[in-house]
Amino acid sequence: MRRIPLPILAAASLLLVTTALVLVFFVAPNDADQGFSQRIFYFHVSIAFTSYLCFGAGAWKALRHLWKRDPRADLESYVAVHQGVIFGALVLLTGSIWAKISWGHWWLWSENQLVLFLVLFLFYAAYFMLRFSVDAGPQRANLSAVYALFGVVLVPVSFLAIRLAQHFIHPVVFTRHGAAFGGWILVAYVVSQVAVIVLAYTLYRVELAGKRLDVRIRELRAALRLQRNTSPPPTA
């Protein structure tokens, strides 16, 4: 399958994020209850779903590594988890800002949704400690893959925690009957969600391309060094 060229993906991200910002700040109406501050919802929820997607992609690639022994899957799984952690940090940041404005607290330990997301985030943050404590090779790839697969179990738990909770103050916007909003709010949310996913995919591809280039350049350097060492000395 032919992949979309990186510059086109990056330009699409630029266009989509700009459109999303215009819709969020100039088109979507103010929330009747929370006012202007509710607009952070468009980014917070989009980023949260994107981080779940990244962790899911990391687990899928990990499974491909363990099952099909796909030689590219280990690096792909690592990059997906890396992007998931970056977006996860943004979820915690945007969530805390929203919580401070809305609830008057930066963080509430009594909220299952918040604590479970933090557990998920810390679990995947520890993935890097595990990965870089083992020398590069098949053992590191296998251990990382198993860890990434275990972590993905926390994604549905984190997502469903709010829906299973007896009492909560964290809002629920997606129920079994669909989204709890419509009109321009829904349009702005959908565009923001697509924009953040495309942006995450672009960053994933850029990081992956950079890491693969690094490997290829190292191989070329090693080959050049070998060639230099084995070639006869120049005659005067």
Next chain:
Amino acid sequence: MIFGIVLLYVVIIALKVQRLERDVERLEETRNG
């Protein structure tokens, strides 16, 4: 504004990565004859 600058950087980096990929491909072709 900040978002715009960050995203422009992403576009520039994507272009540079693509050019670097082409250069490495050429080097590998030269090496393999």
